[in-house]
Amino acid sequence: MLTSISTPDLHLLRVFVAVAEAGGFSRAQIALNVSQSTISTQMNDLETRLGMRLCRRGRAGFALTEEGHEIYQIATELLRDCQTFVARANSVRGEITGQLQIATADALLGNEDFPMDRILSDLRDAMPQVKLHLRVMEPLEIERRILEQKLHMGIHTFPNHAPGLRYVSLFKEQQALYCGVGHPLFDAPQADPADIESYDYASRSYYGGSLRPGGLKPAQENIHSGNMDGIAAAILSGQSLGHLPAQCAKSYLEAGRMRQICPEQFSYDAVFEAAFPVGVRLSRAQRILETIIEQSFKPKF
Numbered sequence: 001m002l003t004s005i006s007t008p009d010l011h012l013l014r015v016f017v018a019v020a021e022a023g024g025f026s027r028a029q030i031a032l033n034v035s036q037s038t039i040s041t042q043m044n045d046l047e048t049r050l051g052m053r054l055c056r057r058g059r060a061g062f063a064l065t066e067e068g069h070e071i072y073q074i075a076t077e078l079l080r081d082c083q084t085f086v087a088r089a090n091s092v093r094g095e096i097t098g099q100l101q102i103a104t105a106d107a108l109l110g111n112e113d114f115p116m117d118r119i120l121s122d123l124r125d126a127m128p129q130v131k132l133h134l135r136v137m138e139p140l141e142i143e144r145r146i147l148e149q150k151l152h153m154g155i156h157t158f159p160n161h162a163p164g165l166r167y168v169s170l171f172k173e174q175q176a177l178y179c180g181v182g183h184p185l186f187d188a189p190q191a192d193p194a195d196i197e198s199y200d201y202a203s204r205s206y207y208g209g210s211l212r213p214g215g216l217k218p219a220q221e222n223i224h225s226g227n228m229d230g231i232a233a234a235i236l237s238g239q240s241l242g243h244l245p246a247q248c249a250k251s252y253l254e255a256g257r258m259r260q261i262c263p264e265q266f267s268y269d270a271v272f273e274a275a276f277p278v279g280v281r282l283s284r285a286q287r288i289l290e291t292i293i294e295q296s297f298k299p300k301f
Contacts, residue, residue, distance in 0.1 A: 002050060010082065012046040013075040015039060016054060020072045024062035080149060087283045096284050097129045103137040103145070104155040105272070107228035110247030113171035114272070115296055122292045130285050138226045139206055146277050152286050153293065154275045157206075167273045170297040175243040177216070177266040178258045182238025186259050193265045202234035202242035216266050243268075 015032060022028035025039045032039060047054055054068035064072060087098035100123075108114045123132060137145070142154030143162045161167055177196075179185045185199070201218035205226040218241070223234045228248045234240040236257060243266075252258040274293050282290075 005078075009046075009049065010079070012042055012049065014079060015042045016046055017072065017075050017079065019043065019055070020064055020068070025057065084281075084283065087285065096127045096288070098283060098285050099131045099133060100153075100285055100289055101133045101135070101145075101151045102153050102155075102289075103135045103142045103151055105139075105157070106136045107245065107248050108155075108173075108272075110250075111171075111173055111245065113173065113297075119292060119296050122296070123289065126288050126292065127285055136227070143275060146275055149277065149280060152277070153289060155272060156275075157270050158273050158275060162275075164278060166276045166278045168276070168294055168297075170272050170274055170293075172269040172271055173245050175245055175268055175270050176249065176263055177241055177243055177261045178235050178249055178252075179241050179261055180236040180238045180252075180258050181256070183241070185241075185261055186238070191261050193262050196241070196262060196266065200240045202231050202240040204231070204243075245270075 015028075018031050019025060019028040019039060022031055025036050025043070028039055029036055043054070050071065052067045052071075053065050054071055055062060055064050083098060087096075104116075109116065120132070123130070137154065137156075139154075139156040139158050142151060142156055143158065143165060145151040146154055147162065147164055155170065158167060179199075183199075185191050185196075197216065197218050199218070200220045200222050201216065202223040202225060203218075203221045205224040223230070223240055223242075225231050225234065228244060231242045231244060232248055232252070235242045235244070236252065241261065249258055249260070253260070276290055
């Protein structure tokens with residue numbers, strides 16, 4: 001029976017949480033930067049320490065046991081409380097420490113309305129001891145992780161606001177419709193807007209591809225991608241039309257590999273917002289993060 005928690009126990013719990021979130025030992029190797037055999041040994045040590053089996057692994061694949069699911073929830077809460085204690089204890093003596101987990105959409109660099117370099121500089125100046133973890137995620141994943149208190153902020157397009165989150169409008173990013181070399185429209189003297197929807201379209205996978213941007217209602221959507229590289233590749237194949245922001249299409253336009261199609265009819269503005277948690281105790285680092293983000297943007301709408 002477990003009677004106390006020690007530092008080695010906390011380490012084993014961190015390993016277990018990483019394995020559970022990765023979905024297996026082999027997938028957790030990169031996150032933990034250790035070998036699979038080491039992870040296996042540590043998991044065996046934890047199961048022995050707790051006196052219960054936490055997961056099943058074998059030819060049928062990896063899965064948490066019923067007890068494993070419960071221990072995962074308890075462990076994530078314990079580790080989060082440990083981080084909160086360290087941050088708050090240090091803040092008592094005037095230090096701001098801890099970690100900030102931040103996620104954004106991909107391919108935003110190059111957008112003049114998104115001063116990420118200045119934001120990072122301001123955050124480092126204000127909180128030099130705080131570790132920043134930057135990730136690229138899709139919007140639904142960002143919202144889910146903020147609600148689970150695994151992210152402190154996310155920047156993306158959020159057309160369906162989730163209860164329990166606060167959204168702040170930041171900037172607009174124009175999305176234009178493009179085709180690539182080899183597409184029937186690439187060398188056409190003038191594209192007929194009435195014919196555009198008959199061509200295959202590479203859509204965003206956000207929200208199951210249910211959004212129809214720019215008033216476009218394509219007959220076929222054979223490619224779905226959650227990132228701009230996937231959309232750009234589909235366009236460059238010459239088989240699909242697709243929407244891209246200017247910074248993603250610029251080099252391909254200059255190289256003569258893409259062409260913009262009917263910008264007046266099918267361009268649209270994507271509204272980017274910052275999503276923050278509400279109803280939870282915010283650390284000083286989180287409060288400073290929110291202040292810097294809100295002060296860094298002056299919405300034009």
